[in-house]
Amino acid sequence: MTFGALQDATEGTIAPAGGCPFNFFTSRKWTYSEAGMTIRDHNAQILAQLAPAGSNRFEGKTNSGQDIVLSR
Numbered sequence: 589m590t591f592g593a594l595q596d597a598t599e600g601t602i603a604p605a606g607g608c609p610f611n612f613f614t615s616r617k618w619t620y621s622e623a624g625m626t627i628r629d630h631n632a633q634i635l636a637q638l639a640p641a642g643s644n645r646f647e648g649k650t651n652s653g654q655d656i657v658l659s660r
Contacts, residue, residue: 589658591618602627610650611635624648625658 589608593600599619604612614629624639625646636656638648645659 589615593618610652610654 589605589612590603591600592603598621599617602615602618604615606613608615611629612627612635614631615627615635616630617628617632619626619628624637625648626634627636627638629635634651636648636650638646638656638658641647641657645657647655647657650656
């Protein structure tokens, strides 16, 4: 997944890559707030909620309850 946004943005786009697990191939937008990061699909439905878990890492759950980790 490629996350797009201007520096210090609180929202942006997502370009999913081939082979994304679960239904993340439908991801299109991310938002960030004090509560953490939310990933939404092309219909604006929540796919996952994540919280910061160290430098360059987020952990959380998908909307179906699966654990998820994002890192770079």
